[in-house]
Amino acid sequence: MKLLHLDSSILGADSVSRNLSAEIVSHFKSKHPEITVIARDLASDPALHLSGTHLAIMHGVEINDDIINADIAKGNAYLEELFDADVLVIGTPMYNLSIPTSLKAWIDRIAIAGKTFQYTATGPEGLLKNKKAIIASARGGVYSAGSPAAAIEHQECYLVGLLGFLGVTDVTIVRAEGLAFGPDVKAAALKQASVQIASLEA
Template sequence: MHILHLDSSVLGAASVSRQLSAGIVARYHAQYPDLTIVSRDLASDPALHLSGAHMAAFQGAVVDDATMMADLIKGNSYMDELFAADVIVIGAPMYNLSIPTSLKAWIDRIAIAGKTFQYTATGPEGLLKNKRAFIASARGGVYSAGSPAAALEHQESYLIGLLAFLGITDVTVVRAEGIAFGPEAKEAAVSQALKDIAAIPA
């Protein structure tokens, strides 16, 4: 059993999404003591955002910049870690109705045609099979289905769609939302999310 644990919140120890993602990993560790965990803090050690230099390198251009070379190596490591993982745990707070840019930068390095998906005569096909994913979601407001702001939600829905595009359809969302509505609302939301984590089956 191999777990890839990603965090993207900039709040460090104060982050709810980090608390939830750590809880999910701990839940798995309790059930599979011999599992291997690879952790990436995308907020403190982000990849560079895609640029023309990246695209040129992908097409075979010579890279003579040390920073770019290190970043390309990091992107290759992202891909290796993803392929090795049986379970992907993604800590994903909502920032401005979507995901943190560091998480998007990670996605841009692993969503690659011919590697994690391919185009076919009937449309795109995901190449990542037999993997499970968890999204540890934290939101200041309430954007879940049925809420007045549901149409503005481009965080969980984006990640679920992206994972499905890559072939990962076994996705569980653990959510704490409304956490900006005061201490009591935050405590209730986090408490419920932790109960959901405790109920995750083996």
């Protein structure tokens, strides 16, 4: 079994999403001691955001730009790691109602027509089959279904939609929210998340 572990929080050791994703990975390791884990810290080593130069090179134009060429090689590595993975663990905080830009940059490198999805006569089809994804989600407010702010939640719903578009439909969300509502609320949210992680099917 191979697991791809992505983190995107800029808060380092103080990050709740990082701590949750690490706990999820530890849970999988305990269940599968032979598991291979590939870790990507997208915050400390982000891909560049897509540019016209990227697209030109991807379409065969020869451009002598060492920085862009190295960045394209990084994107190719992202793809290979994703193809190889059986399990995807994504640690993501909510930034301004959505995901960190470093995670979006990763997505822009792996969501490629003809590789991870394709267009058919009946619509788009995801090409990433038989993979499991666990999203370790952290946010200061409360945006889950039924809350007053649910309509402006573009973090978890975006990731679930994107993964489904790519063919990954087995998605579990481990959520800690309301983290900015005081220490008691935060402690309760973290405890609930840990209980959920301990019960994950690995």
